[in-house]
Amino acid sequence: MTVLDVQGLQTHFFTHGGVVKAVDGVDLRIEAGEILGLVGESGSGKSITGFSILGLIDPPGRIVGGHIRYLGEELVGATERRLQALRGKEIAMIFQDPMMTLNPVLRVDTQMVEAIHAHEKVSAKAALARARDALAMVGIPSPDERLQAYPHQLSGGMRQRVAIAIALLNRPKLLIADEPTTALDVTIQAQILYEVQKLCRETGTAMMWITHDLAVVSGLADRLAVMYAGRIVESGATADVIGNPSHPYTRGLIDSIPTRATHGTLLRQIPGMTPSLLNLPQGCAFRPRCGHATDACLVVPQAAPGPAGKTVRCWNMLTPEPA
Known part of the structure; x- marks a missing residue:
C-alpha cells in the first residue's frame, strides 16, 4: 500500500532577490513499512521537501505545483484544519533542532500528555504510561525522573531523544525524520536506528529519513533518493545506489566518506560549492x-x-x- 506519493512537487520562495526554487519537480513514493532515505548536501532542499509534505511552508514560500497524496488524499490545497488533524497523529515529524519541538516552559510530561490528548481521549494515567514507555524506547534512563524535568535541564542529546519519543507517541502511519540523530552519540544512535526499523516492520509505518550521512542511511533505508539543488538526481534500492552509483554526484558523495581502504590517503572531494538557488547554472x-x-x-x-x-x-x- 502506498502511504505517500509525491509527484512534481515545486516549492518556491519569492524574495526581493528573485525566486528561490528550493524544491523543483520532486517525485517520491513510500510504501507501508518502507524507509526512504533522502540524501544530499546542506541546501539541497531535503528539509523543505519534508516541510512541504506537512504543509509547514510559510510566506514568502509556497507550493506552486505538483501533488502530495497521503493514502490517496491530496494534501496540496488542503485546509489548515485538516492538516492539523493529520500532524502528530497520522503524519509526524522529528525536527533537526529539538528546541523547535519542545516548549521551554513546560515539563516533559506535560508536553507528552498534551501530544496524546490532542488526538485521543485517554486517561491521564494511561497517557503518562505511554509517555514513560516512549522515553524508555529511545534509551532515556530513569524515564520517570525525566518526565518531571524541563527541557533546559536536559542535555542536547537527551532533548533530541525526547523529541523523537514525542513523534512516536501516536503511532503515526508516516514519519518524517529530519536528521534526528545528528546530536546523539553512536551508541544511542544505533539504538534509535534499531527501534525505528523495528517500528516500521511491526506497525507498517512508512518513514522518510532526511540526512547528509550516507553511512547511517545505508544501513537503515530500503531505498535512497539523492537530492541536489532542489531535484532528485538518483533514486533506487539502497544497495544499488550505494554499490553502483549512476550519477556523478552520488559517486562524489560516496568517495568523500573515509573507509579502511582510504586510510592514509587524501579523500576525493567534489570540487566547488553548491550553487545559489537564485542563480542556478544553465542546464544540469x-x-x-x-x-x-x-x-x-x-x-x-x-x-x-x-x-x-x-x-x-x-x-x-x-x-x-x-562485481
Missing part, C-alpha cells in the same frame, strides 16, 4: 562541479530509467562497476 545544476560534463549538460536532463531499476537524472550516467 551539477554541471560546473562534474568531471563528466559535456555540451549535452547545457540542457536540463530529465529523470530516466537507469541500471538495476534506478531512476537517474543525468546525460552521462556512470558505467556500473563489475
